[in-house]
Amino acid sequence: MAKITLDNLAHSYLANPKGPEDYALQQLDHDWADGEAYALLGASGCGKSTLLNIISGLLRPSQGRILFDGVDVTDAPTAARNIAQVFQFPVVYDTMTVRENLAFPLRNRGADPAYIAERVASIAAMIGMEATLDRKARGLTADAKQKISLGRGMVREDVNALLFDEPLTVIDPQMKWELRTQLKSLHHDFGHTMIYVTHDQTEALTFADKVVVMHEGRVVQIGTPEALFETPAHTFVGYFIGSPGMNLLPAEIEGTTARVPGGTVQLGAAYPGLQGKVEIGVRPEYARLLPDDGSGAGLPARIRRVEDVGRHKIVRAEIDGPSGPLPVNVVAPEGAGVGLDQTRLHFDPARINVYADDWRVEGAAA
Amino acid sequence: MSRARPRIGSAVVMTLYLLFLMLPIYWLTNMSLKTNAEILSTFTLWPNDLTFANYRTILTDPSWYMGYVNSLIYVVMNTVISIAAALPAAYAFSRYRFLGDKHLFFWLLTNRMAPPAVFALPFFQLYSSVGLFDTHIAVALAHCLFNVPLAVWILEGFMRGVPKEIDETAYIDGYSFGRFFLRIFMPLIASGIGVAAFFCFMFSWVELLLSRTLTSVDAKPIAATMTRTVSASGLDWGVLAAAGVLTILPGALVIWFVRNYIAKGFALGRV
Amino acid sequence: MNDKTVNQKAWLLVLPVLALVAFSAVIPLMTVVNYSVQDTFGNNQFFPAGLEWFEELLASDRMWNALGRQVAFSAIILAIEVPLGVFIALNMPKRGAWASVCLVLMSLPLLIPWNVVGTIWQIFGRVDIGLLGATLAELGIDYNYTQDFYAAWATVIVMDVWHWTSLVALLGYAGLQSIPDAYYQAAKIDQASRWAVFRYIELPKMSGVLMIAILLRFMDSFMIYTEPFVVTGGGPGNDTTFLSIDLVKMALGQFDLGPAAAFSLMYFLVILLVSWVFYTVMTTMDAREGRK
Numbered sequence: 003m004a005k006i007t008l009d010n011l012a013h014s015y016l017a018n019p020k021g022p023e024d025y026a027l028q029q030l031d032h033d034w035a036d037g038e039a040y041a042l043l044g045a046s047g048c049g050k051s052t053l054l055n056i057i058s059g060l061l062r063p064s065q066g067r068i069l070f071d072g073v074d075v076t077d078a079p080t081a082a083r084n085i086a087q088v089f090q091f092p093v094v095y096d097t098m099t100v101r102e103n104l105a106f107p108l109r110n111r112g113a114d115p116a117y118i119a120e121r122v123a124s125i126a127a128m129i130g131m132e133a134t135l136d137r138k139a140r141g142l143t144a145d146a147k148q149k150i151s152l153g154r155g156m157v158r159e160d161v162n163a164l165l166f167d168e169p170l171t172v173i174d175p176q177m178k179w180e181l182r183t184q185l186k187s188l189h190h191d192f193g194h195t196m197i198y199v200t201h202d203q204t205e206a207l208t209f210a211d212k213v214v215v216m217h218e219g220r221v222v223q224i225g226t227p228e229a230l231f232e233t234p235a236h237t238f239v240g241y242f243i244g245s246p247g248m249n250l251l252p253a254e255i256e257g258t259t260a261r262v263p264g265g266t267v268q269l270g271a272a273y274p275g276l277q278g279k280v281e282i283g284v285r286p287e288y289a290r291l292l293p294d295d296g297s298g299a300g301l302p303a304r305i306r307r308v309e310d311v312g313r314h315k316i317v318r319a320e321i322d323g324p325s326g327p328l329p330v331n332v333v334a335p336e337g338a339g340v341g342l343d344q345t346r347l348h349f350d351p352a353r354i355n356v357y358a359d360d361w362r363v364e365g366a367a368a
Numbered sequence: 369m370s371r372a373r374p375r376i377g378s379a380v381v382m383t384l385y386l387l388f389l390m391l392p393i394y395w396l397t398n399m400s401l402k403t404n405a406e407i408l409s410t411f412t413l414w415p416n417d418l419t420f421a422n423y424r425t426i427l428t429d430p431s432w433y434m435g436y437v438n439s440l441i442y443v444v445m446n447t448v449i450s451i452a453a454a455l456p457a458a459y460a461f462s463r464y465r466f467l468g469d470k471h472l473f474f475w476l477l478t479n480r481m482a483p484p485a486v487f488a489l490p491f492f493q494l495y496s497s498v499g500l501f502d503t504h505i506a507v508a509l510a511h512c513l514f515n516v517p518l519a520v521w522i523l524e525g526f527m528r529g530v531p532k533e534i535d536e537t538a539y540i541d542g543y544s545f546g547r548f549f550l551r552i553f554m555p556l557i558a559s560g561i562g563v564a565a566f567f568c569f570m571f572s573w574v575e576l577l578l579s580r581t582l583t584s585v586d587a588k589p590i591a592a593t594m595t596r597t598v599s600a601s602g603l604d605w606g607v608l609a610a611a612g613v614l615t616i617l618p619g620a621l622v623i624w625f626v627r628n629y630i631a632k633g634f635a636l637g638r639v
Numbered sequence: 640m641n642d643k644t645v646n647q648k649a650w651l652l653v654l655p656v657l658a659l660v661a662f663s664a665v666i667p668l669m670t671v672v673n674y675s676v677q678d679t680f681g682n683n684q685f686f687p688a689g690l691e692w693f694e695e696l697l698a699s700d701r702m703w704n705a706l707g708r709q710v711a712f713s714a715i716i717l718a719i720e721v722p723l724g725v726f727i728a729l730n731m732p733k734r735g736a737w738a739s740v741c742l743v744l745m746s747l748p749l750l751i752p753w754n755v756v757g758t759i760w761q762i763f764g765r766v767d768i769g770l771l772g773a774t775l776a777e778l779g780i781d782y783n784y785t786q787d788f789y790a791a792w793a794t795v796i797v798m799d800v801w802h803w804t805s806l807v808a809l810l811g812y813a814g815l816q817s818i819p820d821a822y823y824q825a826a827k828i829d830q831a832s833r834w835a836v837f838r839y840i841e842l843p844k845m846s847g848v849l850m851i852a853i854l855l856r857f858m859d860s861f862m863i864y865t866e867p868f869v870v871t872g873g874g875p876g877n878d879t880t881f882l883s884i885d886l887v888k889m890a891l892g893q894f895d896l897g898p899a900a901a902f903s904l905m906y907f908l909v910i911l912l913v914s915w916v917f918y919t920v921m922t923t924m925d926a927r928e929g930r931k
Contacts, residue, residue, distance in 0.1 A: 060824055080827040093825040095839040107829040140843075154829070378730040385727055386744050389801065392763045393747065395770045399762065407768055453659050456652035464649035472653065474918060479664045481914045483862035485883035486903040489890045490667030513663045516656055576754045576865045577887070591752040605768065612755045619750025620743075627743050 004071040004162040004195060006034040006057065011066035013052055019064070026052045028220040029066070036071075037193040039186070040224075041210035043200060045242070049219040050199050051167065057197065058165055059083050070162050086155040087165040091172055092147030094154075096140040100131055103139055104153050111158075125153045128184060144172045152181065156188060166198040170205065182209055203243055215239045231285070232353070237360045240283045246316060246331040248283045248355075252323075255280060255356065263323040264301040270352040271365025278359035286331040288353035291317060291344035300346030303330060308340050315340060321347065393616065400609035407605045422610035435590030436614065438504065439573065442587065445508035447568040450515040451561060458523035459549070463532065473520075480517040487513060488581045495582055504587045507579045508572075515568040522567060526560025559629055566626050573619060590615055674900035692901035702902060704877070705885040706909070712881060713860045716799045720856060721849070723800065724807025729841065731812050742812075745805040757869025760798040764870070784871060788878045795867045795879050802866065803856060810852040814845035847924060854917045861910055882906050 013027040022028060027049045034040055042050040055061040056068060059080035067076045075083055086107070095103050104122045113121075126132045129149040134142070139150060148169065155164055166185075170178045186209055189196055200206050206213050207227040215223045215230065215238070223235040234240035240248030253260040253267070260267045260282050267282065292300065306329075307318040315334040320327040330347060334340050356363045399407055400422050401415040410416070426432040460466070461473055491510050492501070500506040534556070538548040554561065580592040594611050675692055696702050727745075732738040748756070764784050766772040775782040784794040818840060826836045864883035867873070873880035873888070880888070886906065890899035 058824070058828075060820075080824060081830050085828060087825065087828050089821040089825065091819075091821070093819075093821050095843075097839060097843045106831070110830040110832070110835070151825075154825075378732070381727070381730040382732070382741060385730075386741065389744060389748060389805070391770065392759045392801065395763050396759050399768070411768070411773055413770075449659070453655040457656040460649035460652035463643060464646040465643040466645065466647050466649040469649075474915070476656065476660065477918065478911055478914070479660055481858045481862075481910045482664065483864075483883050483886070483903075483906060483910065485862065485864050485886045485890075486671065486907055487664075487667050488887065489896070489899070490670040491663075493670060494667055509659075509663055512659050516659055520656060570750050573750065574752045576752060577883075581891075591754050594754065594758070605762070608758065609762065612758050615752050615755050616747065616750070620747060623743050623746045623750060627739050 005036040006163060006195065006197075007067075007069040007072070008032045008034070009067040009069060011056065011063050011068060013049075013056060013061065013063045013065075026219055027056070027063075028218075030221055032221070032224065034195065034197070037195055038211045039189045039196040039198065039209060041198045041200060041206035041213045042216060043203060043206040043213050043242070044216035045201060048216040050216050052219075053216070054165055054167055054197065054199050057163070058085055058087055084160070084162045085165060086158060086161045086163075087167065088148075088151050088155040088169040090168045092144060092151050094139040094142075094147045094150045097138065099136050099138055100126070100142075100150055101135040103150050104135075104157055107154060107158055121157050121159075125157050128156070128188070129153045129181075145174060145177050148172055149181070152185075159192065161194060163195040163197060166196070166200075168200050169198075170200075170202075178205075185209060203245075207243075215242065217242075233355060233362065234283065235362045237281065237283060237357050240285075240355070244285060244287075246286055248285050249289060249330050250281045250283050250357070251321075251328065251330075253280050253282045253356075255282075260354075260356075262301065263328060264303075264321045265298075267301070267349055267354065268351045269354050269356070269365070273356050273363055273365055276356070276358050276363060281357045281360075283355045283357055284349045285353060286316070286333040288350040289330065289332045290348045290350075291319060291332050291334070291340070292346050292348055293341075293343045294345050300348045302345060303347040305340070305342060305344065308334075319347065396609050396612050399605060400613045402606060404604060404606050419606075422606040423614075425607050426610055426614060432590075432593060432611065435588060435593035438583070438587050439579075439589040439591070440618070442504040442507040442511070442579070442589070443569055443572045445504060446511040446515060446572040447565050449508060450512055450519045450568045451565055453512075454516055454519035454523055454564065455554075455561075456549075458520045458527055459553070461520065461524045462527035463535065473524075476517040476520055478517075480514050480521070482513065484514075484575065484577045488577055491578060492581050501582065502584045502586050502588075506582045507587060507589070510578045510582055511572045511575060513578075515571055518567055518571065519564045522564040523557065523560055526557045526563070530556050562626065563629060566622065566629075569622060570619070671900045671903050674896045675904055677897060692897045693905070696898055696901050696905070701885070702905070705880055705882050708878075708880065709861060709882045712795070712863070713857060715796055716803070716860050717853065717856055719796070719800050720804045720807050721853060724804050724852065725811050725845065725849070727804065727808040728811030728815055728845070729837070731808070731815075733816070742809070745808060748802050749805060751802075753865035754869050756798065756802050757866040760794060760801075760866070761870045764794050786875055788875060791871045791875055791879050794870060798866055798870065799860065799863070803859070807849075807852045807856065810848040811845050814848040815841060818844050847921075850917070850921045850924065854914065854921065857917065858910060858914060861913075 008030050010029060010031055011027070012025055012029040014025045016024050019025055030053075042053060044050045052061065056063050059075070059078060059082075063076065067074050069075065070083065095106065098106065101122055104125055105118050108118045108121060122135075123132075126135055129152060131146065131149060131153070134146070139147060142150075152169060155166075170181060173181060182205060185196075185198075188194075198206070198209055200209075207230075211226065212224055213227055213230055214221055215236075217236065217238040223230060223239045225233075225235070230239055230243045234243065234248060237248070237250055240250065251262045251267075253262045255261075255269070255273050255276055258269045258272050260269055262282065269282070291303065291305065301321050303319045303321045304327075305317055305319045309316040309318070314336055315338075317332040317334055317340055319330050319332060321330055322328075332347070356365065398414060401418055401420070402412070403417055403419050403421070406412065406415065406417050457476075461469060487510075495501045495506045495510070500509075530553070534552065535548065538552050543552065576589070576591045579589045583589065583592065590611065594608065594615075676690070731741055751759070763769045764772045764782075766776045766783060772782060781787070782790050784790045822840050823836070826840060831839070862883055863881055864887065867879050867881060868884055868887075871879045873884045877885075886899060886902055889895050889902060
């Protein structure tokens with residue numbers, strides 16, 4: 003188990019990168035704490051696999067260093083890094099039995115047979131494959147094979163870090179939930195440093211202590227699931243996390259008031275000295291549609307559609323913008339009525355985030 | 369754990385192996401550029417007295433160069449016939465189950481296993497009796513014996529990789545079988561057709577026993593021309609070597625064009 | 640495999656192939672069968688000879704000797720070409736221009752007409768004008784493939800290795816190319832030895848194509864005719880007279896049609912039998928693969 007330090011790291015697949023657009027991974031400086039579970043979250047092509055490959059040693063970064071517990075491992079090959087990795091599709095040794103597969107990493111390191119037997123037994127119990135231990139891996143289903151891969155990744159106790167590269171893609175939904183829960187409890191029990199790459203926000207938010215959101219080769223936010231939800235540091239985080247994502251409206255801000263299309267919105271703080279493109283972002287969970295009470299409070303809005311997703315309803319509404327209607331989503335809590343008379347859109351002032359050129363601006367005390 | 373060392377080892381192995389492959393070919397080329405006097409009198413690693421006379425002999429004498437033309441004609445004919453016949457059959461094997469399909473498939477393969485030596489004489493008699501002896505089509509048909517089964521085998525492998533849903537979608541969209549096959553299916557397995565054509569070309573080009581037995585003058589292949597001229601003129605090593613080099617060229621050209629498909633091609637679509 | 644629909648009309652699609660193969664295989668084969676049970680005194684007059692030719696052939700040493708040489712030859716070249724081909728495949732560069740160069744150069748011997756292959760080695764091995772022969776003579780090794788049993792066999796075997804190892808290597812290479820990088824990376828993480836990577840990752844992935852390679856090499860080496868015929872002419876004596884060479888001698892040289900036909904049929908049967916075993920093993924392996 004180790005602390006992972008990314009020091010001034012950047013990577014480009016081109017030999018002579020000219021500008022930032024040539025970099026698959028923009029410059030990065032972070033410490034990833036020992037024993038924490040991180041999720042690398044982002045759309046495909048955002049650079050999360052590149053970062054993982056640099057950590058695992060498959061790629062050598064074009065600049066910067068990577069340290070495990072303060073030891074520079076930038077040039078160390080994968081085998082010397084003492085990590086474990088689980089890949090997107092199952093990597094199993096087809097001609098070996100399940101037992102041999104699980105024992106393989108330990109046997110190669112010359113572990114004591116009694117210890118191997120004990121580890122294999124406990125891992126098999128964890129992935130629920132005790133019954134099939136003596137079957138050949140060839141001919142098992144894709145989920146069973148992926149469970150073997152997971153098991154092989156976890157069989158060593160002394161690894162510096164456990165890396166997961168979208169490991170649940172081939173697993174069916176029911177099993178996904180179970181495995182994720184097991185991974186999480188494993189993390190509790192053994193405290194490995196874990197890095198879990200995924201494009202699925204539910205997976206990231208339920209698995210990780212800290213979620214690292216990546217966008218266009220850049221880490222846009224590292225935070226707890228709660229922080230990502232309440233205070234997205236970048237409009238991309240607001241849009242990517244949550245379903246539906248955060249509402250963004252163009253705004254001009256004076257004092258604690260934002261002028262947006264259709265009216266003004268009261269903010270919880272003041273934002274002096276804003277530059278560039280200014281927007282306010284509100285989670286649909288913090289927006290409400292109320293009937294017009296004649297006071298002029300709220301923004302005029304129309305309901306377009308209501309989607310009932312079970313526990314709550316998603317109201318798709320729109321307000322008039324300078325160039326056509328702007329869509330706004332509202333989450334109506336369980337039991338709340340939705341009616342066409344609800345024509346005023348209200349935001350919870352304390353939950354409004356302000357963005358200048360897509361980056362969140364911290365408010366000053368009002 | 370150095371990463372560089374195994375690569376150097378591989379480079380040494382490959383260099384040695386390629387050297388082993390190329391040396392005899394180099395020696396042939398070397399001889400083809402020498403005069404007979406130099407070949408026989410001195411032992412030289414490269415031509416001291418560089419000459420293209422041997423090639424001139426071949427390229428100006430119709431009895432030599434017509435051999436190449438004959439070979440190319442029947443090879444191309446064979447490739448076209450083999451692929452045209454194999455396509456529908458391979459489709460049938462890859463898509464349908466029918467009475468005796470497995471036995472039929474194996475029986476086809478057995479023809480690929482038939483030693484040409486077994487068939488040489490009966491072929492000679494068969495084609496003589498139907499008046500096809502010493503024609504290009506005779507050789508082309510005879511080579512179908514081993515090329516058609518091979519083409520069916522390769523194409524079936526590639527076709528199995530195309531999902532059946534594509535066929536079904538096309539039929540639902542109102543395509544007739546013929547139009548679907550030509551417009552949709554064939555483009556999908558284009559690389560497979562290329563690979564099969566390559567193998568047909570190759571095996572027809574390199575075969576000698578049948579093509580020599582079935583021809584005498586008008587369709588005589590270059591390979592046969594070589595053996596006969598040697599026995600007649602005795603020791604004209606230079607011309608023999610030049611003719612040999614010239615038979616390697618068409619193969620080399622074909623390989624150059626398909627070099628990016630070779631690896632997959634050799635796996636016969638079964639990887 | 641099981642999702643194929645039953646459709647007897649598929650026979651129509653197979654018809655062109657059937658017609659073609661019937662013409663180029665069945666009719667000649669019938670001729671052979673016909674000859675094998677008849678005798679002739681020339682002038683195209685035949686009379687039935689029953690199984691006489693088969694009995695005579697089985698009783699004589701000639702076919703058994705040729706068969707023995709043939710089996711030895713096929714066994715030796717398979718024993719050399721398959722491991723060597725796998726070894727070469729493992730050492731081939733995975734990608735890049737150098738990989739293309741290797742592919743092209745390695746395919747070259749496969750596309751040389753077989754008699755030219757013979758000619759190349761005939762020249763290459765000659766003591767007076769061949770590089771190999773002259774070099775060996777220079778080293779004081781008594782090498783003459785037209786006189787000496789061992790030299791003749793060595794030449795024929797080295798020639799076949801030269802000619803066909805690339806086929807095995809290219810097939811193996813195709814198998815290796817289908818292994819995703821993740822497998823190699825996982826092996827590194829598991830600290831698998833080079834041997835373990837070969838044994839548990841590369842060999843299983845290659846096994847399918849290697850079966851094809853072995854089948855093709857077995858069939859073709861068992862039918863070999865042109866190359867040794869050009870180099871040694873079956874000699875010295877009958878030392879490199881393999882089945883096909885012997886058959887052609889009998890049929891076209893001595894025009895002993897009856898015995899030659901009987902010989903052909905038994906020859907064909909041996910190949911069929913072995914190939915059937917290979918084919919069955921291969922399809923069972925295919926089916927097992929398909930079940931994943």
